Amino acid sequence: MQKQLKNRQNRQEIIQKELEWHDKEAHRRLPLDHFLYAPPAFDGLSNFCLEFLQAKDGELVLDMGCGEGKHTIDLARNNLTVVSVDLSHTQLLLAKEMAAQLLPDAEILFVQANAEELPFAQNSFRIIFGKAIIHHLDEKLSIAEVKRLLKPQGRATFSEPLAHHPLIWLGRKLTPKLRTQDEHPLTIQEMSRFGQAFGTKEVDTFFLFAPLAYVVRALPRGEMAFQKLHRFLAKVDKQIFNAIGSAKRLAWYGVVNVTNTHGVP
Numbered sequence: 001m002q003k004q005l006k007n008r009q010n011r012q013e014i015i016q017k018e019l020e021w022h023d024k025e026a027h028r029r030l031p032l033d034h035f036l037y038a039p040p041a042f043d044g045l046s047n048f049c050l051e052f053l054q055a056k057d058g059e060l061v062l063d064m065g066c067g068e069g070k071h072t073i074d075l076a077r078n079n080l081t082v083v084s085v086d087l088s089h090t091q092l093l094l095a096k097e098m099a100a101q102l103l104p105d106a107e108i109l110f111v112q113a114n115a116e117e118l119p120f121a122q123n124s125f126r127i128i129f130g131k132a133i134i135h136h137l138d139e140k141l142s143i144a145e146v147k148r149l150l151k152p153q154g155r156a157t158f159s160e161p162l163a164h165h166p167l168i169w170l171g172r173k174l175t176p177k178l179r180t181q182d183e184h185p186l187t188i189q190e191m192s193r194f195g196q197a198f199g200t201k202e203v204d205t206f207f208l209f210a211p212l213a214y215v216v217r218a219l220p221r222g223e224m225a226f227q228k229l230h231r232f233l234a235k236v237d238k239q240i241f242n243a244i245g246s247a248k249r250l251a252w253y254g255v256v257n258v259t260n261t262h263g264v265p
C-alpha cells in the first residue's frame with residue numbers, strides 16, 4: 001500500500017514536470033517538428049495507421065497526446081469526429097488555432113488531461129489514434145487506460161519513435177534540451193510488449209535510410225528533391241525490413257496496431 005502510494009506520487013511528479021515542460025518549452029521544438037514531420041514525410045505511416053482503424057464516416061476517434069494538432073487535422077479531414085487530448089494547455093491552444101484556421105467547421109473537442117487517467121467512461125471509443133505519446137507514459141498505466149477506453153473489438157494504433165536509429169540517436173544526444181527528461185524512445189521489445197498486452201507481438205517499422213533525405217530538405221529549394229528521395233528511400237527501407245528482420249530494431253519509428261479482445265466472448 002505504502003509502495004503504491006509512493007509510486008503514484010512519483011508518477012504525479014513526473015506528469016507535473018512533463019506538463020510544465022510542454023507548456024513552457026515545447027515551442028522551441030516547433031521548427032524542428034515542422035522540418036521532420038511536415039507532409040508528405042509521414043503520410044505513408046499515417047495512412048498505414050488509419051487503414052488499420054477502419055474508421056467509419058463521422059465516427060468518434062480519440063487523438064491521444066495530440067500536441068499542436070497535426071494528426072487531429074488529418075483525422076478530421078477523414079470525416080471523423082475527433083476528441084483531442086493533451087496534457088499541455090499551450091499545445092492544445094496551438095492545435096485549436098490550427099483547426100480554426102484549416103477546418104473551421106470540423107467537429108473537434110479539445111480536452112486537457114493526463115492520458116494515463118482520462119476523464120472518459122469505460123468503453124468510450126471504438127478507435128484510438130496516438131502518435132509519439134506512449135513513450136511519454138508509464139507502460140502499465142497506458143496499457144490499462146487504452147484497455148479501459150476501448151470498446152470490445154475496438155482498435156488502437158500507436159506510432160512511436162524507436163531508440164536505436166543511429167542518426168536520430170545522435171540528433172537526440174546533441175539536442176537534449178528539445179525534449180523532456182522523462183520521455184524515452186522505445187525499444188522494439190517495449191513496443192512489442194505493449195502489443196502483447198492486447199495479444200499481438202507485431203511491430204511494423206518505418207524509416208531506416210529515409211532520414212538521410214532530410215539533408216536535402218535542409219538545402220534552399222530542396223523540398224521537391226527531398227520528397228522524391230524520401231519516398232524512394234522509404235520504399236527501400238520497407239524492402240529491407242521485410243528481408244532482414246533484425247534491421248527493424250534500427251528503424252526510426254515503430255507502429256503497434258492493437259485490437260481489444262477483452263470482454264469479447
Ligand SMILES: C[S@@+](CC[C@H](N)C(=O)[O-])C[C@H]1O[C@@H](n2cnc3c(N)ncnc32)[C@H](O)[C@@H]1O
Pocket residue numbers: 015018022064065066067068069070071085086087088091113114115116130131132133136137
Ligand atoms: C511528441 S508530442 C506528439 C504530438 C502529436 N501526437 C504529434 O505527433 O504531432 C507529445 C505530446 O504528448 C503530450 N503529453 C505528454 N505526456 C502526456 C500525458 N501524460 N498525457 C497527455 N498528453 C501528454 C505532450 O504535451 C505533447 O504535446
